Amino acid sequence: MLRKLFKFHGGVKPQTNKEQSTTAPIAAVPLPDRLVIPLHQAVGGHPRPLVQPGDRVFKGQRIGGADGSLSSAVHASTSGLVRAVAPAVMPHTSGLTTLSVIIEPDGEDRWGELDKVNYRSTPPDELRDFLRDAGVVGLGGAVFPSYAKLKPGKEGKLKTLVINGAECEPFITCDDMLMRERAGDMLKGILAMRHMLQAEEVLIGIEDNKPQAVAAVQAAIAASGQSGIEAVAIPTRYPAGGAKQLIRVLTGIEVPHGRRSTDFGVQCFNVGTAYSIYEALELGRPLISRLVTVAGNVNAPRNYDVLIGTPMDHLVRLAGPRADTDRYIMGGPMMGVRMPAFDVPVVKATNCILVGSEAMFPAPAPEMPCIRCGECAKACPADLAPFELYWFSRSKNFGKAQEYHLFDCIECGCCSFVCPSHIPLVDYYRFSKSEIWAREREKEAADAARDRFEFKNHRQEREKLEKAEKLAAKAAATREKVAADGATAPAPGSDAATPAKPAPDAAKRALIEAAMEKARQQKAQAAPKNTDQLSPDVQAEIADIEARREIVAKPAASPLPPQDA
């Protein structure tokens, strides 16, 4: 293990708190009374619902179809009855709702027919479609559709496939337990990805606080007899599990913000993703469950194999939450998000439910002014100057903030973690980013409106011109015609001295009449009556009124019919 490793700048070493949840093996979860499966669980387009209330679904049935160029399917996690397809609160701090399929399990947990795929004999395009329809997304937390990342770069092959088993966030151990218990199957998924990406080498990065995981993966590699795959223990330092940081540590390559890593010959996947690719390809099972760590303020922290859509409180109950529990955090303490309710569902992004209390995660001391001590800059793994970004964000100097690479910030929380003035720095960057996005949208909308307006003006000009041309042509034609008439039809019996005299008059009159008629027509055309552009309802009403008027008007207009004829 003499591989040369690289360092990334900064980083912090929070208390890892990982031992507590790794003492017991991964456990199963009894079926809940209902599953709430949001259709939109991954980066990309909103999948369209494929089921209706009242439908019976089997386990693994597709209930949300991928929609758009980047989107990923969603499946029923167990067999049962679709109770509703309706908005439900999603696991996000905002408390907003999202269209979800609510399933009442029938208890049979019955799979439908499962299609397996031999990845070696299937063309890559078909494999990607298969994985899209199997709902495989990045399980490290970013939930980016995996099929979209399983394309080698321009050269058609990759130098290094990086597999992320670093798991640097405190408390979270689901990747650790996956590697310990399912390394062999995970490796099969990795081999499939390696095949699809034509990767020369595979590096599996694991923080060195997980020696059992490293050993298990190394044993699996040895057992597989494959070469060019290596499990590498890397120094434990948050955020070593950030994709960019891990690529840096293992290969020395820094992938800049906004660039594809494949342009640099690297691609990175989470170990959990590798396992679900194995399940999809070799077992035909779509992504309907994942490993979730339940940790923090519970009596028995542990990892569970959880069906997507399971309400979080159903799961947490198994681990014995303590009495003072007042919050769930999805993810870890550094980057996790606080849940708006206890019964929000576990989704594909849920790697951990961190159960918390005021005592466990006390509010920070009051915010003090920045003293420019530079601790944040020392801790920033993106080499930014966080306190400068803070000043620019505070003063809403967004241009300057972007100049200082605001969007290179990965929101890892290191700066907030170390700040002696207890400034919630990341919140300032989130604010700035959302403000900039909002302004971009506004600007785009304004640009579109201006384009529409300019096009309308342009169109009106063009129509005016066309009309004038048509008119001129018509006038010319009329003039010619009149001239011809005048020439060929002199009044019979008149003498030769006055043949042309009445002709100009007639021609002029005809011309004027033609022009007036034209103008009348145009006026009628150009100015629509205010009754022309009405909704069908209103038009119907008007027609009705007109009809009644006619009935009333008729007797008045025509003489009364004879009373008694």
Added chain:
Amino acid sequence: MINSPFVRKAASVQSVMLQVLLALVPGIAAYVWFFGAGILVQIAIASAAALAGEAAMLAIRGKPKAIFLTDLSAIVTAWLIALTFPPIAPWWLTVTGTLLAVVVVKQLYGGLGQNPFNPAMAAFCLMIVAYPALMSQWPAAGQLDFKTQLDLIFGGLRQVDAITGATPLDALRTALRAAANPDSQVHGLRAAQLMDGPAFGFLGGKGSEWIALGYLVGGLWLIQRRIITWHIPFAFCGALLVTAGLLWGVRPDAFASPVFHLASGGAMLGAFFILTDPVSGATTPRGKLLFAAGAAVLTYVIRTFGAYPDGIAFATLLMNILVPIIDMKTQAPVFGHKKD
């Protein structure tokens, strides 16, 4: 708390300032040992004035008093003022300087974290311009007993010229200028020979070299505690050594040795405690190097060719002015944008 991170390192402005104060203790101990306990009286006067000024300004500005009075930043300013002012300065000089630092230079600019200038050094400059005589009278080591010091501080005794002299830096400069004069008794003597006098020790001023050593120890501890980085002390000492070394190398008879410069006056205090003030100093690694090297060159120039006893204070303020442009021009490339 709604947003991540939900955990924080145990760190606070107060603990940072407390560690800076602790790091000053070895230097202060040496100060007391060689020059008497008068300096402790000065520290007490300055601290009281700083807290009073801070409290009044916080009240006027409607800011929370408890948090800001206990952050210890005003105390750090007060200690630096006491340690850079003459130990026998009259009490009102110390009080006026401290109030200027805290009220004008710090609070009127917006309080903690907002001041573009180092408050203690701004106060020093203002006072030395306003009271050049009082600010230039330094006792020699062991010259004054504590009672005399108290009398001097509280105004009982004011025949200062009779009992105090210039600083070693001043003395040597005067001597070197005299030595350059063909009519002088000491004509032709070298700096090393001039430093045979009672005011001088083995490196710099007698006693003050030990104080400098105390600051060095405290400063190194601050680096070890990661309160400050190595950049500013290293660049300041390095640039001072190089600048002094160049001139001394060419004309050892006319210029003091680099080691003398390093061990004398406020060099060590400046390198580890004054220029490292994060609020008014440069923040980027390269910027810190430039900032401190610039301060060292200016310090040397003011010491050698100027009229003031030491150059640290003016050099610090001049470099403070340049901090915004230094920081702007020395931003390091960010992740993924470096040229390997």
